[in-house]
Amino acid sequence: MKLGRIVPLNKLQKIIEVDIIEGEADSIDGINEIHKVSEGDVTFVDHPKYYQKALNSAATVVIIDKADVPNPLNRTLLLSKDPFSDYVKLVQYFRPFTPMTANVSATATIGEGTILQPNVIVGNHVSIGKNCVIHPNVVIYDHAIIGDHVVIHANTTIGADAFYYKNRGTHFERMVSCGRVIIEDFVEIGANCTIDKGVSGDTIIGAHTKIDNLGHIAHGVVIGKRCLIAAQVGIAGKTTIEDEVTIWGQAGISKDLTIGKKAIISAKSGVSKSLEGGKWYFGIPAREGKKAHRELAALRMLPDFLKQRK
C-alpha cells in the first residue's frame, strides 16, 4: 500500500515504539509486507531466516528485532521488540477500519450505466466503472477497484481479509490486510465467490477473465487475461496465473506458485508446484495429463498383476 504522502520517521515513532538504529532515510511513503515492497516502503522482518531478504529488498525502512545484522544497502532499521505487531499497528493507523453507515458508501464512485441490484454493499472508497451489473447481495469491501463492463453475480464477496496469522502459541495474531482487489474490464464473476484483498499489495483479476460460481481467490493472487476458471476452484495466496489459463471445476492450486500461459488444469486436480504453460495437467498432485493417465492405466492393471505374482 502506498500512502499517497510522505511520512517522516518521527511520525512513525509516535505510533510504534521503535529506535532508529542505522540508515539514512528519514521518511516513508508506503507500508508493505516483504513480498510487495518497493522504494519508499517500510516493511518488517522478525525471523533470522528472512533478515537478508528484507535487508536486500527494495524497502527503504525495515522494522527488525535485531541490531548488528549485515546491512549492505544501508537500509534504515527500526529496532522493535515485536516487528509483526508494530507493522500491524502502522497498517491500522494509516488504514483504519471504518464501519459503514449505508449500503453504498458515500465515498464510493459508480460509473455511468452501472446497475447495482438490491442490497448490494459497496464499501468505502470503492470504485466501480461503467456498464457493470452487480447482482443482489454482492458485498464489495473498502478500496476495491472494479473496471468497466464487469458482471458480478449474487452473494459474491469481494475484498475480505487475507487468511494470514502469526502463531503466538496461546493464540493467532491476525495480519491486518490493507491491499486491494482490482478487477479489470469485462471480467465476469459467478455467484457466491470469494476474492480476498491483498495483504498489502493487490489481488488482480485480469481483463476478460471469467470465474464460475463458488470460486475462492485468495489474497494477492494475480490472474492474467482471458482465463477461464470453472466452479468451486480454489487458488491460494499470492499465486500467479498467467494469461489464457483454463482451470476446471473443483481444482485447487497451492500458494506462491506460477501457472504458465495457456496451461490447462483438469477438474479436481491439486496443484502443488508451479506449472509450465501450454500443457495439460491432471491429478493430485497434478502432473502432465498424459503421464497421469498412463499411471492410472497402470494402476488399473495392478491388482491382477500382483495376484498373478503371489
Added chain:
Amino acid sequence: MKLGRIVPLNKLQKIIEVDIIEGEADSIDGINEIHKVSEGDVTFVDHPKYYQKALNSAATVVIIDKADVPNPLNRTLLLSKDPFSDYVKLVQYFRPFTPMTANVSATATIGEGTILQPNVIVGNHVSIGKNCVIHPNVVIYDHAIIGDHVVIHANTTIGADAFYYKNRGTHFERMVSCGRVIIEDFVEIGANCTIDKGVSGDTIIGAHTKIDNLGHIAHGVVIGKRCLIAAQVGIAGKTTIEDEVTIWGQAGISKDLTIGKKAIISAKSGVSKSLEGGKWYFGIPAREGKKAHRELAALRMLPDFLKQRK
C-alpha cells in the same frame, strides 16, 4: 425458451441482419440452443461439425453461417455472418434484462403460507408456491419457478447465468441465458448454494430432493426425485441425475453425463463418464467402488513389492 406467441421472420429481420435463404416456415414461437430445441424454435449453428445436428434437429428455423448445406428436412435457414451473436441478440430482445426496483418484484407471485425472511430477493416473474420458507438473503433471479413446501437456506443464489462463453480470441463472448430454474415440491436446499438457470431450457430439481450447503448445480442440469446431494458437491452443465441418486460431499460430476437411478457416488469422487444406476462409485475418475478399493489395496502393497524386485 418458448415465447408464448408467434413471431414472423420479418420481425426477426428487424432485430438481426440475416437473409432467409431457404425453407418454408415464416415464423417462430421459441428461441433455443441446439440441446433444447423443439418445433417452432429458432436455433443457431456456427461450426461445420454441428451443421447436420442443427439441420436434422426439431428446430424450425436455423441461423447459420453457410449456404449450400444439405438440408433434408427443408428447415428455414437464416444466413448470418455471426450466428452466435445474432442468436444472443434475439435472446436479449425477447428477454431483456430488467433491473429490479424492490427486493421482491411486483411481478412475482408468492403462495399462501410462504415465509420470506428478511432481505430475500425475488426477481421479476418469479413464482413461489405455498408453505415455503425462504431464509434470509436468498437471491432468486427472474423467471424461476419454485413449488410448494420448498425450503431454501440463507445466502443461496437461484438462477445466475450459465458459465458459457464463445472464445473470440481477443475476448470471450457471453451466451445470454434465458432458461429458468424449476424447483419442484418439497425440495430443500442448503445455505450458500448456487443453482444456475438453463441456457435456453430449464435447470430442474426434482420433488423431494435435498441438497446440502455450498452445492453447485450448473445450467441445464436435471436432477430427479428423492436425490440426496451432500455439501460442496458440484454438477456441471446439462448433466442428468436420475431419481434417488445419492452423492456424497465434495464429489464433482462433469457435464453432459447421465447418472443412473439409485447410483451412489462416494465423497470426493470425480465423475467423468455416465454411470449405470444401482451401483456404488468412488475415485477420481470415479469407477465402481469395489474395483476402486481393490486398486487402492494394491497400491498399498506396491512400494514393498517394488523394493523387493529391485
Added chain:
Amino acid sequence: MKLGRIVPLNKLQKIIEVDIIEGEADSIDGINEIHKVSEGDVTFVDHPKYYQKALNSAATVVIIDKADVPNPLNRTLLLSKDPFSDYVKLVQYFRPFTPMTANVSATATIGEGTILQPNVIVGNHVSIGKNCVIHPNVVIYDHAIIGDHVVIHANTTIGADAFYYKNRGTHFERMVSCGRVIIEDFVEIGANCTIDKGVSGDTIIGAHTKIDNLGHIAHGVVIGKRCLIAAQVGIAGKTTIEDEVTIWGQAGISKDLTIGKKAIISAKSGVSKSLEGGKWYFGIPAREGKKAHRELAALRMLPDFLKQRK
C-alpha cells in the same frame, strides 16, 4: 436442547399420541437425539439396532416403537407408532419456528463495541459478545451464541438446519434441528462459510480457531481451540476436531470421526477414519503423509515397471 423448565409427561401426551408403558419418571427437562442425551431428557429410538443404546443411555424418557424390550435401567418408555415423527413434533412444539420481522431480532443481545455492518441478519435469541465485527450480509439463525472479539466475514451463514432426513420411501422426512451454534472468543470466520446448528446439541467452534472462506462445518461438529481451517474445507456431521489441528484447502472429513490434537491434514485430502494427533496426513482416503508419498512415488514407477515385465 435443555428446556429450562420441567415438563410433566402428561403435557407431552397432549402434544403426541403415546402411551406410558413403564418406568418411574413423570417429567422431562430436555429433548435430545441419542448422541446428545443427558439425565432429564426425552429421546427416541425406532430401530431394533439402537434399542439397547437408547435404553442404556442417560436419557430419562425414551419414545420407542416396541414394548417388551429389556430395560435394565428402568427408563420411562413412551410407546409410539412413529417415534421419529413424535420426536420432531416435540421439537417443533417447544422450539417453534418464528419468522423474523426485522434484520436484527429484538430478542437478540449485542455486546458493547460490536459492529454489525449493513444487512446483517441476527435471528431470535441470538447472543453476540463484545468487540465483534460482523461483516455485511452475514446471516445468524436463532439461538446462536457468539463470544467476544469474533470476526465473521460477508455472506457467511451461521446456524442453518442439519442435513438429516429419514427416508420414508416416497419422501424424506426432515429432522427438525433445535441445537445451537456456539462460537467462542477470538474466532474468525471467512466469507461465504456455512456453519450448521446441531440437531439437538451444539456445533462448537473453539476459541482462537480461524476458518477461511467457503468452509462447511456440519451439524454438531466440535472444533477445538487454535485450529486453522483453510478455504473450501468440509467437515461432516458430529465430527470432533481436537485443539491445534491444521486442515488445508479443499480437504474433507467424514462424519462421526475424531481428529487428534495437532494433526495436520494436507490439501484435498479425504478423511474417512479417525486420525491420531500429532501426525501429518494426506490423500483420498487420507493416510500418514510419508506412507502416502511412498505410494505415490511407487505409482510413478509403475508404468515403466509393468512395461518391462510384459
